[in-house]
Amino acid sequence: MNFELSDEQKMMIDTVRRFIKQELKPLEEEVEEKGFLEKAKAEVIHEKAKELGLYAMNIPAELGGGGLSAVDRILCEEQFGHTTDILIRRAFGNVYEPILECRGEQVARWLTPTVEGRRTCAIAITESGAGSDAQGIKTHAKKTDTGWVLNGSKHFISDGEWSDFFLVSAKTGEKDISMFMVDKGLPGFTIGKDQKMMGLRGTPHLELFFDNVPLEPLALLGAEGQGFxxxxxxxxxxxxxxxxxxxxxxxxxxxxxxxxxxxxxxxxxxxxxxxxxxxxxxxxxxxxxxxxxxxxxxxxxxxxxxxxxxxxxxxxxxxxxxxxxxxxxxxxxxxxxxxxxxxxxxxxxxxxxxxxxxxxxxxxxxxxxxxxxxxxxxxxxxxxxx
Ligand SMILES: Cc1cc2nc3c(=O)[nH]c(=O)nc-3n(C[C@H](O)[C@H](O)[C@H](O)COP(=O)(O)OP(=O)(O)OC[C@H]3O[C@@H](n4cnc5c(N)ncnc54)[C@H](O)[C@@H]3O)c2cc1C
Structure with missing residues (x-):
């Protein structure tokens, strides 16, 4: 067993540590005081972090991500723990793995822009009536001639305000749960209040409401019934x-x-x-x-x-x-x-x-x-x- 870090790993950790100390730490107090991160400042840290090549580091390199192994990723993630959630989200991104299920036209529309940091996504599973019991959701999507119609609601959705689209779990059968990519701005999709929390100041946690939201067939991520x-x-x-x-x-x-x-x-x-x-x-x-x-x-x-x-x-x-x-x-x-x-x-x-x-x-x-x-x-x- 060899527990020694390679020179590359040490360099990577030092780079992330230095970036956090120089670029993110100075913003912490302001975020805590104001309760939000200014858009202009978010753009600056985002651009600088991208230059380090660690944006979307969990995504394979051939898809435009950092291509880090799980061990290398967690070495960086430990450093991320030294600052606050919202600063890490804006600087290094938060690309949720299910998006790797994108195929065909979905890649150009959702996957690539997310990996490149041009679009942001959040994951929306929890509902007011279904938390630990994630299979007990009520949100459902009904198949139509033109795609799907989504109804229901979610809450506590981290980063909702900054997100351009959401990975939403919804029932598509008695027991089946599927996952959909739901763009902000679709008719019938409204954003509720920012649910104020004990901590994590600066990260918005939103309610989402779906009232007959029309989804095109392309919005289905992965196979039907495989969402859970x-x-x-x-x-x-x-x-x-x-x-x-x-x-x-x-x-x-x-x-x-x-x-x-x-x-x-x-x-x-x-x-x-x-x-x-x-x-x-x-x-x-x-x-x-x-x-x-x-x-x-x-x-x-x-x-x-x-x-x-x-x-x-x-x-x-x-x-x-x-x-x-x-x-x-x-x-x-x-x-x-x-x-x-x-x-x-x-x-x-x-x-x-x-x-x-x-x-x-x-x-x-x-x-x-x-x-x-x-x-x-x-x-x-x-x-x-x-
Ligand atoms: C700040 C914050 C950010 C979040 N971000 C997201 C997000 O981005 N996307 C998303 O989908 N969700 C998000 N969530 C939701 C989060 O994952 C849930 O709050 C969590 O899974 C617990 O669900 P619950 O709050 O409904 O608690 P409940 O499930 O109601 O649990 C209440 C209590 O009952 C206990 N309990 C429940 N079932 C059992 C059992 N079978 N055995 C023993 N004890 C049990 C629990 O452990 C807990 O102590 C977020 C929540 C918060 C507060």
């Missing part, structure tokens, strides 16, 4: 990269700040880092982050080997999200009153961390998946020689 599989396949990768790896990055970032503070802040005539109870918070954080990081890398490696990483990703989702929660909680404690005060970003990191245990499948749902796999296949499944 498509969505779940895509979310698997999203969970590993955008939740697992970013949670590790966020926790590492917070730990760096916690460590600096423990070394600087003095009480009772000595550094607070000299107190064993503070040391324990640092030590537990380092241990847990390190474990989460290796779980992320291992699951990514499995993907690159063509192995089934679903249960490993579920474990990553739970462990990385919960590690982040514990680390930011300790950070508030180590910073004392300054951890709670808005003069420092610690309280923001605390708020932003909470959603990691909820979106892309809650901790409870993933624990259920893990337990079912263990019970069916045996605990030895996770030993390395199996």
């Amino acid at each position: 599989k498509l969505a779940m396949g895509a979310l698997n990768v999203v969970r590993l990269a955008q939740v697992g790896a970013r949670a590790v990055g966020k926790a590492s970032h917070v730990l760096e700040l916690m460590n600096e503070y423990a070394n600087e802040r003095k009480q009772f005539g000595q550094k607070i880092g000299d107190f064993q109870m503070v040391q324990q918070m640092l030590a537990d954080s380092v241990i847990e982050i390190n474990a989460a990081r290796w779980m992320v890398i291992h699951a990514a490696w499995m993907i690159d080997q063509g192995l089934d990483a679903r249960t490993h990703i579920a474990m990553v989702k739970v462990h990385a999200a919960e590690t982040l929660g514990r680390v930011v909680d300790r950070a508030v404690q180590v910073f004392g009153g300054m951890g709670f005060c808005k003069e420092l970003p610690i309280e923001r990191y605390y708020r932003d961390a909470r959603i990691y245990r909820i979106f892309d499948g809650t901790s409870e749902i993933h624990r259920t998946v893990i337990a079912k796999t263990v019970m069916k296949k045996g605990a030895a499944l996770f030993e390395l020689n199996r």
